[in-house]
Amino acid sequence: MVIDKLCYRSKLRYTNAGEKFAFSLITLILCIISRSILIAWIVLATNGVLIVRKGGIPLFQYTKLMRIPVTFLVLSTLTIVVNISKTPLNAYAVPVGEYYITGSWNSLLWGAQLIMTALAAVSCLYFLSLNTTMTDILGVLAALHCPALMIELMLLIYRFAFVLMDIASGIMVSQHSRLGNKDMRTSMSSFGKMAAVLLVRALKKSNALYDSMESRCYDGKVNVLKENYPVKKKEVWAIILYEAVLCGIAVFIKSGRRL
């Protein structure tokens, strides 16, 4: 919801969607393949600057969004970094009775790598979704020859997520104003009823929508205008340069390690 509101206000909204798509995807892939902490830092920094400075997304909004995956990542890497074993490992060891809560330098490094690359990858996706509207992303997918059926479904789901959310919140407000949430029991039952009504409404809406589309000569294929924002050569070169540098660093690090 927040992302959707922000992307319509982004200053990068009218930049060619294909460029943004390519940038975020290639960077994402490089991050994941290289698994390098240095690259992750570079990517995080560039995306931060692009999103906040160039895109004009408020810093606090961006950090708030970035905090969502952090909890997940910390919890999941804990299992790698923390071991319970009878023999202490080389990084740290806390004796608990006969056992040690312990970890090795390798696993610590691995954990840090995982967290950083994952965060950088998420920032790539945020870059795309905070600066590109859903309809533009669908346009790119269409240009990439994604199956039309899939794109049409995404178009309808995106639109109707909002319609159904409106209905759901309306029902919920009306339930609350009649004390539908006075205790746990009633609020559970209210929620269930809301879900049931929502299903019925969704079916009705879909029928009505189909009628209205048919009355506009719908013939099984959704054909709509594609919005094209011009490709800027300067931006394309900047992206190529950036990705090449990232690639270079990745290769350098990998080969250095082998030596």
Place this chain on the structure above:
Amino acid sequence: MEKKDRILEADDVYFTYEDGTPSLNGVSLVIERGKKIAFMGANGSGKSTFFLCCNGIHRPNKGVIRFHGEEVEYSRKGLLRLREKVGIVFQDPDNQLFSASVRQEISFGAFNIGMDEEKVREAVDRVIGELEITPFQDRPTHALSGGQKKQVSIADILVMRPEIIILDEPAAALDPRHTRMVHRIVEQLTQEGITVIMATHDMDYAYGWADEIVLMHEGKVLCQGTPAEVCDNLEALRMTNLTEPAVRKLFRRMCEKGILSAAGKEPGTVQELEQMILAL
């Protein structure tokens, strides 16, 4: 009335929904080209169902619909031909707008009637200008107000340049400013020669605006005629829970009191009555 002026005809149309609720019980009427027709009647009197019959979404169980004197063909091609010429603006824009982008939404119908992309772009731009959509054309449809959604849903149909536009309660849930805007758009449509059919509960508006009023009651046409004729039929008004328009009531009383003379043309709107009083 000459035959060629009959743009749409219904002849003894019956329609029952799949769950068995009868909706139309023998609707017969003739609509002339270029006229402004107001459909009035209680909720559930069959207005919306009849509209869906007019462009072939519903196929009557009995009776026929004729467009330009020719019986509607329920083949794929026949239906597409009909729907290209008869457009419906639905009551709830949320049932009509399927795209998050205003421009994409409007372009849908234009593509469907086989325009090429260049033409579609032109047509969409033109409609966006005509209906004053420009200020919010880059906003997503879910962020628009009710009135703005209504403007877009009218543009959806207008972009196809149909011969008949059917508006199902276009002013429902709109604020006065947007209601006036919709009324202005409707006036524009008529001037372009488009036949406009509108369902409304607003008798005062219908009385001043319409060339003809059709009163629907329990799936039948109770009466059809000029606003004055329909308002003379007090029995029909009573059955459909409608009241005489305020301007007419006022004018009659003023004539009785000898303030105005009943000889001239009756005023259709409050503004016209105001002018008559000011001219005294």
